[in-house]
Amino acid sequence: MSRMSMRALALCGLLLAGLLMPVQGYAQGETATRDTTEKGAPYVPTPRHIALKMLTLADISSDDVVYDLGSGDGRILILAAQEFGARGVGIEIDSQLVQRARRKARRAGVADRVEFRQGDLFDTDLRPATVVTLYLWPDMNNRLRPKLQRELSSGDRIVSHSFNIDKWPADTTVTMEVRSPSEPNKPLFLWRISAPDATP
Template sequence: MSSKKNRLTIAAFLFVAVLIPVFIVISAKSQFGLDEMMGPELDAGFITTWPETVDGMLKVAEVTKDDLVYDLGCGDGRIVIAAAQKYGAKGVGIDLNPKRIEEANANARAAKVENLVQFRLGNFYKVDFSDATVVALYLPQTINYELRPILWKQLKVGSRVVSNESDMGPEWPAEKIEQVGTKTVYMWTITEEEKRKAALIPDRDDT
């Protein structure tokens, strides 16, 4: 009898041990929007940027009406929409999720800035954003690291990159680091040094 009870106890323990990780994964997917990921190319789930953080990012990047702001992984479009509303800047948002693009376009119309911003369905590893004067990012640090050489190659000298929460590693120390509420905002300016480094890096193969 004792042996049977022990087997039942072990079975119950194993069931719970398997169930807990599954529950954690499901909870994480719900919390961070990862359940809307569309496949292996979608590297980052959709997490909204707080309004005060958006304002802080635009201020740290010193956005003006003369800028063209790109948001790589734009979600609902709030960063480029805010840049258009507050500074009269033009903007382009890139996202892999058609639902996010549809939502961003609706938000632009509601904010009456659809003449200043546009949203494109695409993989930001592959798109041409070389005309950007400001690039905004809210991405995991690992993706920032992958984007770093692409930013160096594509952006012109004097262009700025601003990131919420994630830095670019020791290879590219931030020019500015500012605390915005509970978030840390980083900013870099492309210089001739980055362009020289970019010339030595092989192109990324996404085929």
């Protein structure tokens, strides 16, 4: 192999490593799709024990309607239906993940309690929700803040995995062990709506 060919191969390797770097947090066997990475929030599944803590932190009951913004493969809502009897709506931009979530809900026997919609979370009417779960980048959380404060009602709850919301102190913060020596522990943030914000 010529020196030029070897140099070209090395350059391709560096470029490939750079492209893969933003999604290193994917669980084994899970892959990012073009839709999830282009929208600014790559699909990184929430471990079951963290999802369960998010739901217990929000004090979920069978009376709740949980909206999961960026719902991925549906695991948080399926768990909410299985363990707490809650109803849920997942909003996900990636059509492949929406189909996967629907299949998982059918297999879990909770398809009558949860639904998954393909769409933009910023265009979603959140007024039916009593609980909203988030695992999004900080800038997306910050952009969502006015919508959350405007559309949710007094007593509704918001739980975010890993990322806070600027200039909105959480009512409760807990730290969860990731169970991986290579990753730091993850904070969970809970907000309770005291009164909806009428500011447009």
